[in-house]
Amino acid sequence: MSLSPLVRNFSIIAHVDHGKSTLADRILEQLGAMGERDKRDQTLDTLELERERGITIKSTPIRLEYVRENGERYVFNLIDTPGHVDFNYEVSRSLAACEGVLLLVDASQGVEAQTIVNAYLAIDNNLEIVPVVNKIDLPAADPEGAAQELEEVIGIPAEDAVFASGKTGVGVPEILEAIVEKIPAPSGDPAAPLKALIFDSFYDAYQGVILFVRVLEGTLSPKDQILLMNAGKTFEVDKVGTFSPGLVVGDTLAAGAVGWVAAGIKDIQDAQVGDTLTGKERRTEEPFPGFKPAQPVVFSGLYPTDTEDYRKLREALEKLKLNDAAFSFEPETSEALGFGFRCGFLGLLHAEIIQERLEREYDLDLIATAPAVVYRVTLTNGEVFETQNPAEFPTRDRITLIEEPYIKLSIMLPEDYVGPVMQLLQERRGSMVTMNYLGKRVELVYEVPFGEILYDFHDRLKSISRGYASMDYEQIGYREGDLRKVDILVNNEVIDALAVIVHDSKTYSLGRKIVDKMADVIPRQMFPVPVQATIGGKIIARATVKAYRKDVLAKCYGGDISRKKKLLEKQKKGRARMKQFGTVEVPQEAFLAVLSNED
Numbered sequence: 001m002s003l004s005p006l007v008r009n010f011s012i013i014a015h016v017d018h019g020k021s022t023l024a025d026r027i028l029e030q031l032g033a034m035g036e037r038d039k040r041d042q043t044l045d046t047l048e049l050e051r052e053r054g055i056t057i058k059s060t061p062i063r064l065e066y067v068r069e070n071g072e073r074y075v076f077n078l079i080d081t082p083g084h085v086d087f088n089y090e091v092s093r094s095l096a097a098c099e100g101v102l103l104l105v106d107a108s109q110g111v112e113a114q115t116i117v118n119a120y121l122a123i124d125n126n127l128e129i130v131p132v133v134n135k136i137d138l139p140a141a142d143p144e145g146a147a148q149e150l151e152e153v154i155g156i157p158a159e160d161a162v163f164a165s166g167k168t169g170v171g172v173p174e175i176l177e178a179i180v181e182k183i184p185a186p187s188g189d190p191a192a193p194l195k196a197l198i199f200d201s202f203y204d205a206y207q208g209v210i211l212f213v214r215v216l217e218g219t220l221s222p223k224d225q226i227l228l229m230n231a232g233k234t235f236e237v238d239k240v241g242t243f244s245p246g247l248v249v250g251d252t253l254a255a256g257a258v259g260w261v262a263a264g265i266k267d268i269q270d271a272q273v274g275d276t277l278t279g280k281e282r283r284t285e286e287p288f289p290g291f292k293p294a295q296p297v298v299f300s301g302l303y304p305t306d307t308e309d310y311r312k313l314r315e316a317l318e319k320l321k322l323n324d325a326a327f328s329f330e331p332e333t334s335e336a337l338g339f340g341f342r343c344g345f346l347g348l349l350h351a352e353i354i355q356e357r358l359e360r361e362y363d364l365d366l367i368a369t370a371p372a373v374v375y376r377v378t379l380t381n382g383e384v385f386e387t388q389n390p391a392e393f394p395t396r397d398r399i400t401l402i403e404e405p406y407i408k409l410s411i412m413l414p415e416d417y418v419g420p421v422m423q424l425l426q427e428r429r430g431s432m433v434t435m436n437y438l439g440k441r442v443e444l445v446y447e448v449p450f451g452e453i454l455y456d457f458h459d460r461l462k463s464i465s466r467g468y469a470s471m472d473y474e475q476i477g478y479r480e481g482d483l484r485k486v487d488i489l490v491n492n493e494v495i496d497a498l499a500v501i502v503h504d505s506k507t508y509s510l511g512r513k514i515v516d517k518m519a520d521v522i523p524r525q526m527f528p529v530p531v532q533a534t535i536g537g538k539i540i541a542r543a544t545v546k547a548y549r550k551d552v553l554a555k556c557y558g559g560d561i562s563r564k565k566k567l568l569e570k571q572k573k574g575r576a577r578m579k580q581f582g583t584v585e586v587p588q589e590a591f592l593a594v595l596s597n598e599d
């Protein structure tokens with residue numbers, strides 16, 4: 001007998017801050033899943049950093065029991081999804097493990113950029129959508145307006161929306177009923193060959209990698225020999241179980257179930273999100289479609305400020321990597337910064353999180369170089385290679401074609417700010433795809449080079465729109481770009497770690513800004529320090545860090561001109577020696593000078 005008719009697998013999706021965690025907690029509370037011990041705010045967000053930043057990074061499913069008024073008992077598997085665009089692939093895999101979603105919209109904010117993107121992820125996965133207009137307790141709430149927007153923008157009938165508040169709990173019983181009524185039970189044949197989708201994983205020091213899986217077909221039990229189809233590796237299952245919250249050991253997981261598997265997997269690279277489990281002998285015909293290996297798209301160099309910390313940094317990176325298939329690092333040497341690592345991330349937030357964890361949890365002081373995307377370069381000899389390290393960029397005369405990654409960016413904003421935001425997008429080399437009016441709000445869809453939004457785009461967008469604009473994006477592949485490498489020289493020496501790749505139209509303005517900013521932050525030396533920006537050896541901007549002027553003449557009250565000359569001569573020599581032997585201290589700020597390119 002299969003239990004699946006009484007199972008509901010679902011997820012909650014929403015724009016950031018629309019109240020996903022709060023509502024999830026209220027549902028947990030109503031279903032009695034939160035013992036006093038666990039009753040902290042927002043059980044679903046686990047990492048300390050997640051709490052502080054108020055965002056969800058790792059998905060943690062929870063198994064709940066719901067008893068209807070007529071006595072029917074249901075098992076709800078609530079699968080949480082990360083709340084940031086860097087992790088959209090993880091979101092899409094978590095959704096693939098569900099039959100339905102609660103789509104939350106803040107009643108005072110209405111539909112935002114991430115509401116739309118998430119709703120489409122759900123539609124692409126053929127999921128049933130239960131629309132929920134949340135935070136209706138707010139004085140500024142306009143539940144009907146928000147429901148209407150859902151209908152206009154996404155095509156979900158306004159009358160289907162459940163009005164609720166995660167804060168007061170109103171509407172939560174209706175949501176639970178809607179989950180039973182609208183979201184289909186999982187299907188799948190428990191007797192078929194095993195087919196299970198990995199939608200998340202983490203590394204446990206004792207059991208190895210723990211896989212979070214949705215069983216689509218067949219059954220999974222301890223001692224089973226399994227094959228990870230994309231990785232091409234086989235393992236023996238140690239334990240399986242469910243979530244309650246926390247890992248609870250069970251006997252088997254049958255078609256329709258959401259649970260976890262431990263199979264002595266040591267390397268998280270072997271068990272990537274999106275891969276399919278099947279039997280080693282009795283295989284399913286096709287893996288679950290849409291597998292994408294985790295691939296870093298943003299790169300930055302990380303160097304210990306204290307060279308003694310190199311080993312400590314390596315060990316910390318290795319530990320973080322155990323738990324994060326999407327993070328990569330390899331040793332790199334910079335003439336300026338010494339020994340460090342070139343690290344790859346899913347996006348800027350991911351980069352910031354890892355850096356912060358290194359500094360906090362591993363007590364490391366780091367210098368991070370400006371983040372860069374992956375460029376594709378075709379050389380005159382026909383060779384094509386990808387590089388994300390400006391220091392490795394070939395010279396102009398060896399290049400026939402440079403391509404850069406593009407994204408499709410959607411922005412929701414009040415119509416009053418459309419002009420300035422369009423101007424910002426133009427500055428960032430964006431081209432418009434569509435513009436939709438929704439009452440007093442507008443959805444702008446643009447195609448923009450990814451490198452152009454890496455730095456301060458989001459902050460600028462927020463400040464231009466007084467915080468009202470929201471954005472989301474997806475990658476759409478490579479396009480030709482007229483890009484140049486700008487080198488930065490301090491004291492006439494190229495500082496490799498400061499090189500940046502920039503569009504031809506921006507080389508002069510960016511070069512100017514970088515050298516000015518650097519001249520500002522580099523401490524004064526005993527001699528003047530030139531800071532220059534160059535392209536292919538040609539200087540395009542220059543600034544000088546002024547020297548301290550030791551007032552050697554102060555000692556010669558008037559008096560002898562030859563003595564004055566001698567002193568000045570002496571000072572000049574001293575200066576030359578300093579230049580020769582002295583090293584200029586370049587502070588971390590200078591490495592990020594490129595980031596403040598919009599001042």
Ligand SMILES: Nc1nc2c(ncn2[C@@H]2O[C@H](COP(=O)(O)OP(=O)(O)OP(=O)(O)O)[C@@H](O)[C@H]2O)c(=O)[nH]1
Pocket residue numbers: 014015016017018019020021022023054055056083134135136137138164165166167168
């Ligand atoms: N008035 C009111 N405030 C709410 C309600 N639900 C959430 N909030 C507040 O809205 C803010 C965001 O809530 P969260 O539950 O953290 O939002 P979230 O969608 O989980 O955020 P992410 O995890 O970043 O996606 C918090 O300050 C909550 O206290 C509600 O129903 N009514």
